[in-house]
Amino acid sequence: MGFAAVARVTSDQWITCAVLDKINFGLLPGSELNLETTICNEIREHHKVVVIDHVAEDEEFANHHTPLLYGFQSYISVPIILKNGEFFGTLCAIDPSPANLKNTSVVGMFKMFADLIAFHLDALQQIAISEQTLQKERETADFREQFIAILGHDLRNPLNAVSSSAQLLARLSHENRAQRLITIIKDSSFRMNGLIENMLDFASGRLGDGISITRTPNEDLEQVLIQVIEEMQAISPTRKIKIDFNTVHPVSVDGKRIAQLFSNLLGNAITYSPADATIEITASSTEDEFNLCVANPGKAIPPAAMERLFQPFSRGEVEPSQKGLGLGLYIASEIAKAHGGGLTVSSNVEKTCFTLSIPSK
Incomplete structure (x- = not known):
């Protein structure tokens, strides 16, 4: 076939999207034909394949205005139907000479290419x-x-x-x-x-670039933690807090950020544990690592909540008095990451424990 095109056919336009022109038919991508002069306009209405081997010998198209106007003898056009059932246009081809088109191989090939074009158009639309x-x-x-x-x-x-x-x-x-x-x-x-x-x-x-930290060599972490505990107990004087500190090895951290992290963890422990419960806080340091654990009795955290516990705007099941933004644990986790460490959680019917682990240096 001397000329082939992918045509966009609407109720008022026939426009070429892609063209293969070996006979100087004169159309380029973006070129238009008068819609009423095309067979594609009829295909837009009935959605059927049209195949003509020899116009002069075809009873239906021998006197059709389109072959007479454009001077072709062989013609094939297959509708391009998108996934949603919308008619996009046609894959069509013409030639001044007769051709053997009415066979399973040729028609099947055109249908396959029309389906591929529709698939490609659907993909582009989804993208x-x-x-x-x-x-x-x-x-x-x-x-x-x-x-x-x-x-x-x-x-x-x-x-x-x-x-x-x-x-x-x-x-x-x-x-x-x-x-x-x-x-x-x-x-x-x-x-x-x-x-x-x-x-x-x-x-x-x-x-920005994440939470920033300013490390202080040999930070007095016991004093940092005790200060946070004192502030919390000033707010909740009846709460019982048990501490076990063993931070004999020096640690290089941002004390203010660790205090912020600890304040979030301790605040959660107070909020989510019974009023008469004892909150246990353990902290230790070695030459390689600093560990801090905040544990409290209370309801176990549901598995579904555990999966998104450290994500922003995410909270577990709360009572009306426990409302918040759901940012505390996310911020605490980001502070841990900024120090090159991590924040983990374990929870069962006996207690919930949040553990901070960061390098000492």
């Missing part, structure tokens, strides 16, 4: 949809993370004002009722500050 969806998801994620960063930054100033005012009131007033209210304000400020820190770290980690 385009996927890319569009991915772009929207990226834009949504970027917007969310930027919003978190801005919100966290803007919340700090009024929160600092509230915290400072509470401290000033505590010094000025000695009435029991006022002191109770001041304690509530201070506790709420402490919790809000932790949420803001997590939001900012999450946004920084996702928008």
Whole structure:
């Protein structure tokens, strides 16, 4: 066949997508023919294959306007049907001379190529949809993370004002009722500050190069951990905390980040354990590794929740009083990674234990 084309055929257009022209028919990719002058327009309506070996001897097409207009004697056109059933166009071919086209081999080959073209078009469409969806998801994620960063930054100033005012009131007033209210304000400020820190770290980690750390050689980790415990017990004075520290070997870490990580773990242990339970904290260091374990009795973490426990905005089953952003464990895990270590969890009906392991140097 001297000329072949993949044609896009709609209700008002016939446009070439790809062309093989050995007879100088004159069409290039993007060229158009008057729709009404083509047999493809008829195929668009009935979706059937049209094959002509010799126009002059064909009863149906001997006097058809299309062969007379374009001067061909042999013709084949196969509809291209997309996966969703939509008619795309045709794979067609013509030649000025007669040809033996009405046989299983030729018609089968054209049908196969038409199916391959339809498959390719479907794949391209799916890729385009996927890319569009991915772009929207990226834009949504970027917007969310930027919003978190801005919100966290803007919340700090009024929160600092509230915290400072509470401290000033505590010094000025000695009435029991006022002191109770001041304690509530201070506790709420402490919790809000932790949420803001997590939001900012999450946004920084996702928008930048991850959570940054500044190591201090021979960091006094026992003092770092004790300070966090004292802060937590000031908020929850009735909670029982048992410690077992053996950190005789020096450790090079970012003390503030370890305190932040430990605060998240200890806060979770207090939140998710019975009020009369004892929380056990063990810490040890060797020449090679520092380990910290926070264990508490309570309900076992469900397997489904375990799989996504360290993912952002993910939390286990919570009571109304246990609401949060679901960022604490994600931030803690990222801090562990920034130190070249990891954070793991084990949970059963007896207790849940979060374990931090990082290199000592």
